Amino acid sequence: MRRFTRTLVAAALTATAVAGTAGWASGSSQQPVTGAPVGTAQWRADGLPDPERMTPAQVAAYFGSLAPRRQRELAAAHPTVVGNLDGAPPALRYAANARATGAGFAGQQVLAYDPRGRGQAVLVYGDLTKAAHVSVIVPGSDIDAGNLAPLTRKATALREATGGRTAVVAWAGYTTPVGVGLDAATGGLAEAGAGRLTRFAEGLAAVGAAEPSVFCHSYGSVVCGLAAHDMKAEDLVVLGSPGMRTDNAAALGTDARVWAAKDPTDWIDRIPHVEVAGLGHGTDPTAPEFGARRIDAADAEGHDGYFAPGTASLRTFAAIAEGVAR
Incomplete structure (x- = not known):
């Protein structure tokens, strides 16, 4: 009975979140391009x-x-x-x-462009096949071929923080949610995106590029969570994550090091970290019980500030990207 009550409470919290009172706002339904x-x-x-x-x-x-x-x-x-x-x-x-x-x-340097739907694009900064280290940034809601600026700012900030030594990929290669409505609260778009991300990583290996460090922001961390068991990566870094659709890092089934960051002003913290009847994405990756390596993000601001120049989070991201973080 106690377990049943907890489930009902979790379901109610998730429904509240989706309705908008705990951080989810309205958004239009999207069909994934595959x-x-x-x-x-x-x-x-x-x-x-x-x-x-x-x-x-x-x-x-x-x-x-x-x-x-x-x-x-x-x-x-x-x-x-x-x-x-x-x-x-x-x-x-x-x-x-x-x-x-x-x-x-x-x-x-446009590595992929698909005009269907809202459009998808993959941009590369640096020499993908000659760089000793490669990073891939997977975005969350609202990013598409017509709205790449928030993603490309992150990519250029990371490349600059590594002194230009790391090739960085801005991977808008899946259909993202619009807003943070029902699509963002469920896993359908993430499942489609996970397949595309896994194939992209296989493509990197096929052309001789270094095994990547993958940085997954917001709903992008749901994509990365679903791709993790098939995707070859050195590091899997999630930031501002609503969850990865798993209870803990070990259940991701990856050999990559798993890192997580969340700043104290990020609205994502108001989202209940539960998964009930397909709604919600599960355990907070920054929670101790998840088992990820915690990244200091205390001086980042809001949901989109993790790559801001001068922040502790960006310094750690750069160290991860260059393979020197421990």
Whole structure:
């Protein structure tokens, strides 16, 4: 009876949160964008290997078998496919996406761009294949191809904090929630995003990039929690997290070091850390019982201030990114 009562209380708290009185606000429902890249039908019609039947390692092997001239021909003829193939050479993807996006991302290294829905984009700062260390930042709600600035600020701040020694990926490669409504309180978008994030990490390995440190903000930490058991990473860092859909770090099933940060002014702290009937995301990763390494974020401000220059959290993030944090 006592356990049943606790469950009812948790459910009531979660419902309250979703309703908006404990931090969740309204948001419109989103449909995740998944599947093969735009233009795949014509790619297949030209007799080229089916992207949905190749792993990133197989994609890398296929492009490795082609002469550079043939690679460039494929990028010119099928930019929306080549530009989104995890495992294809990064420089070739940058060229394909420059063609596909026109002036939309002038001067940027665009590793992926999908115009469907609200749009998805993956930007790279630094040399992805030559850098000794690679970091990937996974965002939360409201980030899409038309609203990348909050994410790119984090990416550039992290790269600058490492003195430019770490390649940093701004990974807006999944359909994020809009606002913090029901989508943000449930795991559907995160499940779709986890598959895309896992494949992206496989693509990094396929092109010889360093195993990444993955920084997961807000709802992005739900994505990372669901991807963790399949995703190869040196470190898994969550910040401003509503939970990772697991009770503790050990249950994530990852060999990565797991870190967590939450500043005292972050509104996420008002969200009940429970998971009932699909609502909520479970234990607070900064709670002692979760078992993550706690990052000092006392001087960060609000839900979006963890990468602010001069903060203790950014200094620790930089140390993690460079492989020197203990």
